[in-house]
Amino acid sequence: MIPMFKVRMDPMAYGLVAGVLGSGMVGEGPKVAELTNALKKYLSVENLLLLNSGTSALTLALRLAGVEGGEVITTPFTMIATNTAIKDAGATPIFADIEANNVNIDVGDIFRKLTPKTRAIMVVHVAGIPCEMPTLATLGIPIIADAAHAIGSRYGDLHVVHLADYTCFSFQSIKQLTTGDGGAIVIRDRKQYERAEKLKWFGMTRKVPEGMTRLEHQMTADVPEWGYKFHMNDIAAAIGLANLPGLDKALDQASRNAEYYRQQLCFDRVKGVTLPTIPWSEPSWFAYPLFVENRSRFIAEMAVRGVETTPMWRRNDMYSTFGRADLAHMAWLQDKIVFIPVGWWIDEQDRKYIVKCIKEVQNDKR
Numbered sequence: 170m171i172p173m174f175k176v177r178m179d180p181m182a183y184g185l186v187a188g189v190l191g192s193g194m195v196g197e198g199p200k201v202a203e204l205t206n207a208l209k210k211y212l213s214v215e216n217l218l219l220l221n222s223g224t225s226a227l228t229l230a231l232r233l234a235g236v237e238g239g240e241v242i243t244t245p246f247t248m249i250a251t252n253t254a255i256k257d258a259g260a261t262p263i264f265a266d267i268e269a270n271n272v273n274i275d276v277g278d279i280f281r282k283l284t285p286k287t288r289a290i291m292v293v294h295v296a297g298i299p300c301e302m303p304t305l306a307t308l309g310i311p312i313i314a315d316a317a318h319a320i321g322s323r324y325g326d327l328h329v330v331h332l333a334d335y336t337c338f339s340f341q342s343i344k345q346l347t348t349g350d351g352g353a354i355v356i357r358d359r360k361q362y363e364r365a366e367k368l369k370w371f372g373m374t375r376k377v378p379e380g381m382t383r384l385e386h387q388m389t390a391d392v393p394e395w396g397y398k399f400h401m402n403d404i405a406a407a408i409g410l411a412n413l414p415g416l417d418k419a420l421d422q423a424s425r426n427a428e429y430y431r432q433q434l435c436f437d438r439v440k441g442v443t444l445p446t447i448p449w450s451e452p453s454w455f456a457y458p459l460f461v462e463n464r465s466r467f468i469a470e471m472a473v474r475g476v477e478t479t480p481m482w483r484r485n486d487m488y489s490t491f492g493r494a495d496l497a498h499m500a501w502l503q504d505k506i507v508f509i510p511v512g513w514w515i516d517e518q519d520r521k522y523i524v525k526c527i528k529e530v531q532n533d534k535r
Contacts, residue, residue, distance in 0.1 A: 236260040241288060242290045248482055325450065
C-alpha cells in the first residue's frame with residue numbers, strides 16, 4: 170500500500186536523542202535553544218518560540234490576541250484542533266465558507282462575517298496551500314495562521330510566516346518536519362513575543378538571571394499573569410535538529426510530485442476529476458487535493474489498487490460542540506474533496522502509478 174502519510178526520521182536522530190538521554194538534561198535545555206536558532210534562520214524571523222504541540226501554539230496565539238468573550242472567524246475545513254482551541258480560549262468560532270474552487274477559507278466571506286464582536290481571524294493553509302491573506306491586513310484585526318502544513322509555503326515572494334500576526338506550526342509525527350510531537354509560534358510584535366515567552370511556562374520566564382540557579386529564580390520571581398506548560402523538551406528538539414537539514418529536499422520532492430499530478434490530471438482532463446485553483450504561491454504540499462465524483466467509490470477503488478487516499482477531515486460545523494453553519498461552497502464540495510499522497514516518500518514510479526490508478530478508476534464504467 171502506498172501510504173497517505175509517513176514519518177520522516179533522519180538516522181542522525183538516534184544518536185542525538187541518545188546524547189540527550191545521557192546528558193542529564195531532558196527538559197528544555199541547550200537542544201531547544203539550538204533548534205530555536207536554526208528555525209529562526211530557516212524562516213528568517215526573530216520572534217519564534219518552540220512549544221510542545223501545534224495546538225499549544227494556537228492556544229497561545231488566541232490568548233495573546235485577546236479573543237476571550239468575542240468571536241473568531243475561522244474555517245470549517247480543518248483538523249478539529251484549530252477550532253477547539255478557539256473554544257478553549259473562551260471565544261466563539263464563526264465559520265466562513267471555503268472557496269468555490271479551493272480547500273482554503275474564502276477571504277470574501279470573512280469580510281461578510283465580520284461583526285463588532287470579531288476579535289481575530291483564523292486562517293489555515295490547508296495541505297500547505299497558502300491562503301489569500303494580504304487583503305486581511307487592512308482590517309486591523311489580529312490574524313492567526315494555522316500553518317501546520319506550511320513550513321515551507323510562500324505566497325508570492327513572501328513566506329507565509331510574514332503574512333500573519335501569529336503563525337503556528339506543528340511538528341507532529343507525520344508533518345514535513347517532525348520533532349516526534351511539538352510545535353512553534355512566530356509572533357510579529359516584540360512585546361507580545363516577550364509576553365508569550367513567559368506564558369509558555371506558567372507565566373515565568375525560562376531565562377534565569379545571571380548569578381542565580383533555576384530554583385532560586387523560581388523562588389523569587391513574580392508571576393503577574395498565569396500561563397501554561399507549553400515548552401518543548403530537549404528530546405523533541407534533538408529529533409527536530411536531525412530532521413531539519415533534510416527538510417528542503419523533502420519539500421522539493423513533494424513539489425515535483427504535485428507538478429506531475431497537475432500536468433497529468435489537469436491537461437488530460439480526467440473524467441470526474443477537478444483540481445483546485447491554486448493562488449500564485451509555492452505550497453509545501455503536505456497532501457494533494459482533488460475534487461472527485463462518487464468519492465466513497467474512488468477511495469475504495471484506489472485502496473484495492475494499493476493507494477491510500479483520504480477526505481482528511483469532517484467539516485467542523487457538523488460536530489455538535491460547534492453547531493451547523495450555512496456554507497454553500499462547503500456543502501457543494503464536502504463529499505467531493507479527497508487527498509492523494511504527494512510527500513517525500515512518493516518517487517517517480519509511485520506517482521506514475523497513482524495517476525494510472527486514478528485514470529483507471531475514473532474511466533471504469535461500473
